[in-house]
Amino acid sequence: MTITLSNLKPPDGATRKTKRLGRGPGSGKGKTAGKGHKGQKARSGYRRRVGREGGQMPLHRRLPKRGFHNLFRVEYQPVNLARLAQLEGVDRIDVGVMLQNRIIRSMRKPVKVLAAGELSRPLTIVADAASASAKKKIEAAGGTFEVAKRC
Numbered sequence: 001m002t003i004t005l006s007n008l009k010p011p012d013g014a015t016r017k018t019k020r021l022g023r024g025p026g027s028g029k030g031k032t033a034g035k036g037h038k039g040q041k042a043r044s045g046y047r048r049r050v051g052r053e054g055g056q057m058p059l060h061r062r063l064p065k066r067g068f069h070n071l072f073r074v075e076y077q078p079v080n081l082a083r084l085a086q087l088e089g090v091d092r093i094d095v096g097v098m099l100q101n102r103i104i105r106s107m108r109k110p111v112k113v114l115a116a117g118e119l120s121r122p123l124t125i126v127a128d129a130a131s132a133s134a135k136k137k138i139e140a141a142g143g144t145f146e147v148a149k150r151c
Contacts (some may be wrong), residue, residue, distance in 0.1 A: 076129060077104045081137055082117020084125060088120065094126035095148055111148070 001007070021033035035042040051058050083103050084093055095111055098104045104111055112130035115137055122142035130138070130145050138145050 002014050054142060077106065077109045077113035078112055079103055079127070080114050080116040081119055081134060084113070084123065085117055085119050085121075091122075092124040092126070096129075098127075110150075113138075113145070 019029055021029045022031070024030045027070070032042065040046055051060060053059070079098060085100075087093060087101060089098060095104070095107060098111065099107060111129040113125055113127050113134045115131055115133035119137055119141035119150060124144050124146065125136065125138060126146045126148050128148050128150070135145050
Protein backbone atom coordinates (compact mmCIF):
# COMPACT_ATOMS: atom_id res chain seq x y z
CA MET A 1 0.00 0.00 0.00
CA THR A 2 1.39 3.41 -0.93
CA ILE A 3 1.48 6.17 1.65
CA THR A 4 -0.61 9.22 0.78
CA LEU A 5 -1.85 12.15 2.84
CA SER A 6 -5.24 10.48 3.19
CA ASN A 7 -3.89 7.37 4.94
CA LEU A 8 -1.06 8.75 7.09
CA LYS A 9 -1.11 7.61 10.73
CA PRO A 10 1.48 7.08 13.46
CA PRO A 11 2.78 3.53 14.02
CA ASP A 12 1.03 1.26 16.52
CA GLY A 13 1.97 2.05 20.12
CA ALA A 14 3.33 5.52 19.28
CA THR A 15 0.32 7.41 20.65
CA ARG A 16 -1.88 7.10 23.72
CA LYS A 17 -5.46 8.17 24.24
CA THR A 18 -5.79 11.28 26.41
CA LYS A 19 -7.02 10.75 29.97
CA ARG A 20 -10.67 11.84 30.17
CA LEU A 21 -11.22 14.01 33.23
CA GLY A 22 -14.29 14.22 35.45
CA ARG A 23 -15.92 10.97 34.29
CA GLY A 24 -16.73 9.29 37.60
CA PRO A 25 -14.75 7.72 40.46
CA GLY A 26 -13.76 4.64 38.43
CA SER A 27 -11.76 6.68 35.92
CA GLY A 28 -9.11 7.76 38.44
CA LYS A 29 -9.69 11.43 37.60
CA GLY A 30 -13.32 11.92 38.67
CA LYS A 31 -14.96 14.53 40.90
CA THR A 32 -12.42 17.42 40.92
CA ALA A 33 -10.72 16.19 37.72
CA GLY A 34 -7.20 16.56 39.10
CA LYS A 35 -7.67 20.20 40.08
CA GLY A 36 -7.67 19.72 43.85
CA HIS A 37 -10.23 21.61 45.94
CA LYS A 38 -11.54 25.14 45.35
CA GLY A 39 -9.32 28.14 44.72
CA GLN A 40 -8.62 30.18 41.62
CA LYS A 41 -6.80 27.37 39.80
CA ALA A 42 -9.76 25.02 40.20
CA ARG A 43 -12.20 27.35 38.45
CA SER A 44 -13.11 27.18 34.78
CA GLY A 45 -11.48 29.84 32.64
CA TYR A 46 -8.37 30.05 34.82
CA ARG A 47 -5.33 31.13 32.86
CA ARG A 48 -1.88 31.79 34.30
CA ARG A 49 -0.77 35.19 33.00
CA VAL A 50 2.87 35.82 32.13
CA GLY A 51 4.55 38.14 34.62
CA ARG A 52 1.60 38.12 37.05
CA GLU A 53 2.66 37.41 40.63
CA GLY A 54 -0.64 37.58 42.51
CA GLY A 55 -0.30 41.07 43.95
CA GLN A 56 3.42 40.84 44.70
CA MET A 57 5.43 43.48 42.84
CA PRO A 58 6.37 41.76 39.55
CA LEU A 59 10.00 41.10 38.73
CA HIS A 60 10.05 43.45 35.74
CA ARG A 61 9.00 46.31 38.04
CA ARG A 62 11.31 45.35 40.93
CA LEU A 63 14.48 45.52 38.84
CA PRO A 64 16.06 48.91 38.10
CA LYS A 65 15.97 50.32 34.58
CA ARG A 66 19.41 50.80 33.05
CA GLY A 67 20.84 52.39 29.94
CA PHE A 68 19.36 54.42 27.16
CA HIS A 69 17.23 53.09 24.31
CA ASN A 70 17.17 55.37 21.29
CA LEU A 71 13.71 55.30 19.72
CA PHE A 72 15.08 56.61 16.42
CA ARG A 73 17.92 54.09 16.02
CA VAL A 74 18.22 52.76 12.46
CA GLU A 75 19.32 49.12 12.30
CA TYR A 76 21.07 48.34 9.03
CA GLN A 77 21.68 44.97 7.37
CA PRO A 78 25.47 44.90 6.84
CA VAL A 79 26.83 43.66 3.48
CA ASN A 80 30.55 43.30 2.81
CA LEU A 81 32.17 44.09 -0.54
CA ALA A 82 33.68 40.58 -0.63
CA ARG A 83 30.17 39.09 -0.76
CA LEU A 84 29.12 41.43 -3.57
CA ALA A 85 32.29 40.65 -5.55
CA GLN A 86 31.30 36.95 -5.60
CA LEU A 87 28.20 37.68 -7.72
CA GLU A 88 28.94 36.67 -11.31
CA GLY A 89 27.34 38.16 -14.41
CA VAL A 90 25.82 41.14 -12.59
CA ASP A 91 27.01 44.72 -13.13
CA ARG A 92 24.28 46.52 -11.18
CA ILE A 93 23.64 45.22 -7.67
CA ASP A 94 20.59 46.58 -5.88
CA VAL A 95 18.53 45.45 -2.89
CA GLY A 96 16.43 43.10 -5.05
CA VAL A 97 19.51 41.31 -6.41
CA MET A 98 20.91 41.00 -2.87
CA LEU A 99 17.64 39.46 -1.67
CA GLN A 100 17.52 36.97 -4.57
CA ASN A 101 21.09 35.84 -3.83
CA ARG A 102 20.36 35.64 -0.08
CA ILE A 103 22.93 38.26 0.85
CA ILE A 104 20.25 40.08 2.86
CA ARG A 105 17.22 38.63 4.63
CA SER A 106 14.63 41.38 4.39
CA MET A 107 13.53 44.22 2.12
CA ARG A 108 12.20 46.14 5.11
CA LYS A 109 15.47 46.91 6.87
CA PRO A 110 17.92 49.30 5.19
CA VAL A 111 21.18 47.93 3.75
CA LYS A 112 24.66 49.32 4.45
CA VAL A 113 27.70 48.32 2.37
CA LEU A 114 30.91 47.81 4.38
CA ALA A 115 34.50 47.75 3.11
CA ALA A 116 35.59 44.21 4.06
CA GLY A 117 36.99 42.57 0.92
CA GLU A 118 38.19 43.79 -2.48
CA LEU A 119 36.50 44.56 -5.82
CA SER A 120 38.27 43.43 -9.00
CA ARG A 121 35.71 44.76 -11.51
CA PRO A 122 33.57 47.90 -11.76
CA LEU A 123 30.13 47.52 -10.15
CA THR A 124 27.18 49.84 -9.69
CA ILE A 125 25.96 49.25 -6.16
CA VAL A 126 22.59 50.60 -5.04
CA ALA A 127 22.00 50.50 -1.26
CA ASP A 128 20.70 52.69 1.54
CA ALA A 129 24.15 53.56 2.93
CA ALA A 130 27.85 52.77 2.61
CA SER A 131 30.88 53.39 4.77
CA ALA A 132 33.38 55.98 3.51
CA SER A 133 36.05 53.33 2.97
CA ALA A 134 33.58 51.15 1.02
CA LYS A 135 32.78 54.08 -1.30
CA LYS A 136 36.52 54.62 -1.90
CA LYS A 137 37.04 50.94 -2.80
CA ILE A 138 34.03 50.93 -5.16
CA GLU A 139 35.26 54.06 -6.97
CA ALA A 140 38.87 52.77 -7.07
CA ALA A 141 37.62 49.69 -8.95
CA GLY A 142 35.85 51.98 -11.46
CA GLY A 143 32.34 51.47 -10.08
CA THR A 144 29.75 53.79 -8.57
CA PHE A 145 27.63 53.81 -5.44
CA GLU A 146 24.03 55.06 -5.56
CA VAL A 147 21.67 55.71 -2.65
CA ALA A 148 18.55 53.56 -2.98
CA LYS A 149 15.28 55.42 -3.52
CA ARG A 150 12.66 53.71 -1.36
CA CYS A 151 9.11 54.83 -0.66
